[in-house]
Amino acid sequence: MTNLYPIFISMGIGVLGIIFVWILAKRILSKDPGTEKMIQISNAVHEGAMAFLFREYKSIAIVVVIVFVILFFFVDKKTAFAFVFGALCSVSAGYIGMSIATRSNCRTAQAASRSYNEAIGVAFPGGAVMGTSVVSIGLLGLSLAFLTIILIEKRLQPDQTTAIVEAVRMIAGFSMGASLVALFGRVGGGIYTKAADVGADLVGKVEKGIPEDDPRNPAVIADNVGDNVGDVAGMGADLFESYIGAIVSGMVIAAAPNPRIDIKGVMLCLLISAWGIVSSTIGIFFVRTDEKSDPQKALNKGMTASAVLLAIGAFVLTVSWYGNIQFFWAVLSGLIAGMIVGYVAQYYTSGKAVATIANSSKTGPATVIIQGTAIGMKSTALPIIGIAIATIVSYKTAGIFGVALSAIGMLSITGMTVAVDAYGPIADNAAGIAEMAGMGPEVRKRAEKLDAIGNTTAAIGKGFAIGSAALTALALFVAYGQSARLDILNAMDSRVVAGLFIGGIVPFLFCAMAMQAVGRAAFSIVEEVRRQFREIKGLMEGKAMPDSSKCVDITTKNALKEMMLPGIMSVLFPLAIGIILGIEALGGFLVGSLITGVPLAVMLANSGGAWDNAKKYIEEGNLGGKGSDAHKASVVGDTVGDPYKDTAGPSLNILLKLMAVVSLVFVPLILRLHGLLMSLF
Amino acid sequence: MTNLYPIFISMGIGVLGIIFVWILAKRILSKDPGTEKMIQISNAVHEGAMAFLFREYKSIAIVVVIVFVILFFFVDKKTAFAFVFGALCSVSAGYIGMSIATRSNCRTAQAASRSYNEAIGVAFPGGAVMGTSVVSIGLLGLSLAFLTIILIEKRLQPDQTTAIVEAVRMIAGFSMGASLVALFGRVGGGIYTKAADVGADLVGKVEKGIPEDDPRNPAVIADNVGDNVGDVAGMGADLFESYIGAIVSGMVIAAAPNPRIDIKGVMLCLLISAWGIVSSTIGIFFVRTDEKSDPQKALNKGMTASAVLLAIGAFVLTVSWYGNIQFFWAVLSGLIAGMIVGYVAQYYTSGKAVATIANSSKTGPATVIIQGTAIGMKSTALPIIGIAIATIVSYKTAGIFGVALSAIGMLSITGMTVAVDAYGPIADNAAGIAEMAGMGPEVRKRAEKLDAIGNTTAAIGKGFAIGSAALTALALFVAYGQSARLDILNAMDSRVVAGLFIGGIVPFLFCAMAMQAVGRAAFSIVEEVRRQFREIKGLMEGKAMPDSSKCVDITTKNALKEMMLPGIMSVLFPLAIGIILGIEALGGFLVGSLITGVPLAVMLANSGGAWDNAKKYIEEGNLGGKGSDAHKASVVGDTVGDPYKDTAGPSLNILLKLMAVVSLVFVPLILRLHGLLMSLF
Numbered sequence A, B: 001m002t003n004l005y006p007i008f009i010s011m012g013i014g015v016l017g018i019i020f021v022w023i024l025a026k027r028i029l030s031k032d033p034g035t036e037k038m039i040q041i042s043n044a045v046h047e048g049a050m051a052f053l054f055r056e057y058k059s060i061a062i063v064v065v066i067v068f069v070i071l072f073f074f075v076d077k078k079t080a081f082a083f084v085f086g087a088l089c090s091v092s093a094g095y096i097g098m099s100i101a102t103r104s105n106c107r108t109a110q111a112a113s114r115s116y117n118e119a120i121g122v123a124f125p126g127g128a129v130m131g132t133s134v135v136s137i138g139l140l141g142l143s144l145a146f147l148t149i150i151l152i153e154k155r156l157q158p159d160q161t162t163a164i165v166e167a168v169r170m171i172a173g174f175s176m177g178a179s180l181v182a183l184f185g186r187v188g189g190g191i192y193t194k195a196a197d198v199g200a201d202l203v204g205k206v207e208k209g210i211p212e213d214d215p216r217n218p219a220v221i222a223d224n225v226g227d228n229v230g231d232v233a234g235m236g237a238d239l240f241e242s243y244i245g246a247i248v249s250g251m252v253i254a255a256a257p258n259p260r261i262d263i264k265g266v267m268l269c270l271l272i273s274a275w276g277i278v279s280s281t282i283g284i285f286f287v288r289t290d291e292k293s294d295p296q297k298a299l300n301k302g303m304t305a306s307a308v309l310l311a312i313g314a315f316v317l318t319v320s321w322y323g324n325i326q327f328f329w330a331v332l333s334g335l336i337a338g339m340i341v342g343y344v345a346q347y348y349t350s351g352k353a354v355a356t357i358a359n360s361s362k363t364g365p366a367t368v369i370i371q372g373t374a375i376g377m378k379s380t381a382l383p384i385i386g387i388a389i390a391t392i393v394s395y396k397t398a399g400i401f402g403v404a405l406s407a408i409g410m411l412s413i414t415g416m417t418v419a420v421d422a423y424g425p426i427a428d429n430a431a432g433i434a435e436m437a438g439m440g441p442e443v444r445k446r447a448e449k450l451d452a453i454g455n456t457t458a459a460i461g462k463g464f465a466i467g468s469a470a471l472t473a474l475a476l477f478v479a480y481g482q483s484a485r486l487d488i489l490n491a492m493d494s495r496v497v498a499g500l501f502i503g504g505i506v507p508f509l510f511c512a513m514a515m516q517a518v519g520r521a522a523f524s525i526v527e528e529v530r531r532q533f534r535e536i537k538g539l540m541e542g543k544a545m546p547d548s549s550k551c552v553d554i555t556t557k558n559a560l561k562e563m564m565l566p567g568i569m570s571v572l573f574p575l576a577i578g579i580i581l582g583i584e585a586l587g588g589f590l591v592g593s594l595i596t597g598v599p600l601a602v603m604l605a606n607s608g609g610a611w612d613n614a615k616k617y618i619e620e621g622n623l624g625g626k627g628s629d630a631h632k633a634s635v636v637g638d639t640v641g642d643p644y645k646d647t648a649g650p651s652l653n654i655l656l657k658l659m660a661v662v663s664l665v666f667v668p669l670i671l672r673l674h675g676l677l678m679s680l681f
Helices: A002-029 A036-075 A077-112 A116-156 A160-208 A220-255 A263-286 A295-322 A325-348 A351-363 A365-378 A381-411 A414-436 A441-483 A494-535 A548-562 A564-581 A583-619 A629-665 A667-680 B002-029 B036-075 B077-114 B116-156 B160-208 B220-254 B263-286 B295-322 B325-348 B351-363 B365-378 B381-411 B414-436 B441-483 B494-535 B548-581 B583-619 B629-665 B667-680
Strands: none
Touching (some): A002 A116, A077 A414, A116 A295, A160 A263, A220 A441, A220 A548, A263 A295, A263 A381, A325 A365, A351 A583, A494 B381, A583 A629, A583 B583, A629 B365, B002 B263, B036 B414, B116 B295, B116 B414, B116 B441, B160 B220, B220 B263, B220 B548, B295 B441, B325 B381, B325 B583, B381 B583, B548 B583
16 A cells, blocks of 8 residues: 555645635635625625526536436446546535635725725635635545545456556546536636626616616626636636646556556656645745735735745655656746746736737727737747747656646646636625725725736736646647557648648637627627616616626526537537547547647737727826727727637637547547447448 | 650640730730720829839849759759749739739720620630639749759659659749749738728728729829739739649659659649649630629639539549549549638628628627627638548548649639639729729729629639648648658657647737738828828819829838748748757648648638628618718728738738748758757757
8 A cells, every 4th residue: 555645645735725725714704794785795796606606517417417427338437436526526616716705805895995905815815715725626536536446446456556557547537527617617607707797888888878887787796796707716617627637647648558657657746736735825825915015026926936836846756756857847847838828928918018009099999909919819929839848848858748747837836826816806896896885985996906916917817727728738638649549640641630620620610609609698688687777667766776686697597508519519529530530530639729729719818818908008098098089999909808818718728628638538439439430331 | 755745735735825815915905995094094003013013023033032042052953943933933924914904904994884794804804814824824834844854854863763753852942932922922912902902091081081992092093003912913923822832742742752753643743734724714715694694603604614624634634544543532622622612711701691790780890800700710610621521532542642632633723713813803993993084873883793793702712722722731741741751740749749839820920910010001101191182282172193103102112021021930930940840840830830820811811701791781781881880880890801801811821831832842951950950969
């Protein structure tokens, strides 16, 4: 049993992480939630978010059952159970994170009525709950599932090494479970958040001329719910998937017979990740501000602290414990690539880039669109060169295992990244509550300043999510290749070329579907909001209450309905290619999807972010300020950018990883069915 | 000498084609050019177009000399001469086509004053001059260069087969010459045409409120010149490049030792292309209409006739002459894929797709952009699946040679396609002349109907250009692989993966540059037009003439200046990747550029076309018609679409082929320099 102790360590650290979450949550809940009006609004958001989650869970449950049956009968029984458990763990992390985030908003607003510093002291820990939940529950669940399967396999296999190798093969199911939840969280959540946003604005701001976050607007609660659904639950599920995917692909590659089975390498993946939780948690304590200092700097300090700690620990683990400094370079390359992607995103969504878009608004909306698209396209270069360099460095130093180590390196500080990212919607909601509860200009101003930082961190977070999705999908692809015993994937072979081309169009199709889905879902809310303004007497005068929950309900229903087709497509496409054209074509298909999917995701995120900030730049009083023609042109850019950056772009992360993990898990079935098909002709 | 007779056949048919061009041109020039006013306008367009061409030729000459020197001293002397000759041939075809097209416009307008049917009888032959010039001069030039090199080599080589194999290697230079001219024609021309269009509209329509094509606007001539520069010369050079590239890649692959040197296969490439000229020319005679019938049908009839004739001839050549029916399937797969790409483009830029965009204009410009982008993204699926299937079919039936045969099959009817495409700007210009010369509503109406058909054929033509670029670039990539003795390109190798990723971002960067270039170039014309309205007294009142040639001059200068950076990039990028990361990474790079470049090009072309037609649909009186809010929203879509479909999209065709042919030609130099670099470290 001796060589299983790293699993116990990772489980232990997972448990410690969960205890830390519990302490953070208790501390937040002990804070003053504010006036009755504030509590009432916060409760509405909380209940709306929970209503979304529960309905989403119901849909997930149905799909989980179907996939479980397929896995159980056609692939492998233990893989099937691991799949269910993976989905359950992701759902738990999302639930805990959401329920605390939606209770932190009114407490943040109330703290802002005292001081700016106190407000951060609620909002950031609120986000940290989500971040730490993702990594602790993820690692604990994965380790537990792994250990259980090993213990069962030990009775069936000749020796412990074989038992571990078998267990690694089955643990891929856990990763697929995480992917399924991420699909619902990111795609469904992405459609929800933008449909609610557009719906609320179109009737409220445009038709009725009432301000944003006005309590009379029936869709305002749905809009606030959307921020949490998209940026807390969606982002959390996305990074949960990346985190697990990176670890699992590393384990699969290490346990493959080529070049040699390396059980210590399997354990190394778990140990680096465990140390990542420690690094993230310590980093959280570095986020401290006082009244005068820039909170952005505090967040950056926390990020840097986590990264440095991780690098030190990874060095110790790879050199002292494993005895191979080459592996350290692989881990480091991923960590650095992740930071490059994040900071490039920040560069292209602020400063000069944003100013050129704002300037182009002088000649109307068309030039805003052209300029923003061009900047988004340009912003793809550096992140992808960063990923390419990380790939070469990690491969040269540690072979194909290095690619996975690089992904693990990037994702080890997930706890910190998600914390920073989930902070955004809490601050955004707090600003909304301050407005709706009429807390006065001073509080509103403090809350808005908190929110503004959230916008910058969101850009970094989105970049990080894309970068991590790219590296994870790449690692999963390599794991797929190992699992399918595909040593060579010849890009001069026609089936591989066809796979590459077809894989390359899937991200385009998926984006198109996601964007059109937002339009249709938004339209259904517009109708409902119009109906309420027409039928509820005294609503416009502020004498009657809107039926907010109805709006939440309609948006939820439509968002989940709209995500079905793209969701099914992303599972069936790789299976169809594999079964019809074979295992090599599927390899090409996965690579092709990455080649177009990653730059598209970067472009959509950065164009969207840049348009958003160009509008804000004009609203700050530049180029004529609010109400000017330039402002109107910039609003068009922002509206186009919304589904780009919050729906289509982030959904691509999921698509890429999901297609790779589905291919990995279904390798045996694909091989069998393709053989059957070939024998028919 | 016996086995060289196919070269003489292809030369002979090239000569016959040129005679046909001469007859067509004489017939057109014998038609009535109309009133003095009309001649004056036509002359201005003609002179402007020629001014653009000559300045472009000067820039080309400089680059040709530089590249010649590099090829001569570092690669191969005969390749260097072939390169210069290839550039010269492309320039000649462009010059002949342009000079007839810009003289057909007033004659078409004058014919339209008599009957609709007569107008087509001038406009279509006007386009056919360009189409037939491209293929006849292309094939004659290529065959002549090939024969000359063989004759020289025969004295140096042990036997005739070796002489031919050596000559094939050198003939790739001819293809690169064609690529260089295409770069200037398509990218420079693309920037020119949109800069002039935007410049003319921004001051004329928006600031001064005068109608389109108003003779008082100093940029109107530049705008009309732009139509010819972009859609006649640019399209011609683009397809000249594809045409030559496809034939050359087929010859290179057939002459490679792996699987075996196949001189008869080399000749087959020439013979099929020669038969393609015959098919296209006969097809041109099928384009006949009478007053009642739909001219669109006449054009389709011509296309179908050419395609059917080509298929019959290809069958005879492959089966009877070469003795291998498998090759026929490869040729046919490309021909069919080409038609699919064209018709899918037509589907997505008309009918239902356009109506949904028009409908989305009711909710403002943002939804127009989102909807149009989504439709463009969706439209990528079928063309690329068509290309993927053609690749598999051609490979399965005829191996890697099949990929080139497929491209040759698609491009054999280039003569017909370019004829149909070049017809568009002639009709467009005729409508402009009818307006400027005040020829009355009846003539104007006939000319506009001619123009409307031109818009549909333009969509098909753009689709065909992209499809052919994709297949040609793919064939050139395979030829590159053969030339670099790269039997396997392992997409699991990190350098190949890095190459794939980096190759995938180049189209994004290139698009961004092209779009921003249009903006800058347009701005310079806006300033000039404003200046003329300010300084030329009586211009607005119609009493003074504008200085049109100044506008042409400024646009030309700026367009050529702006294309320099993207142009240099597309040559240096592949060289840098090859020298630094090696021959495998460069292979990955070329494939990566295709994986993103082809869907991007399709998306940009179809989004742009659909926006254009959605605007026209509203202008026909739907959804409130001209001047409504919906119309204004649709104008935003059209303005965004202009650089998409006429600059960035078509430029990608060139980028993909140019990078592939540069890699092919420079293989020896890249191998040497990469070796040198590696030995340093």
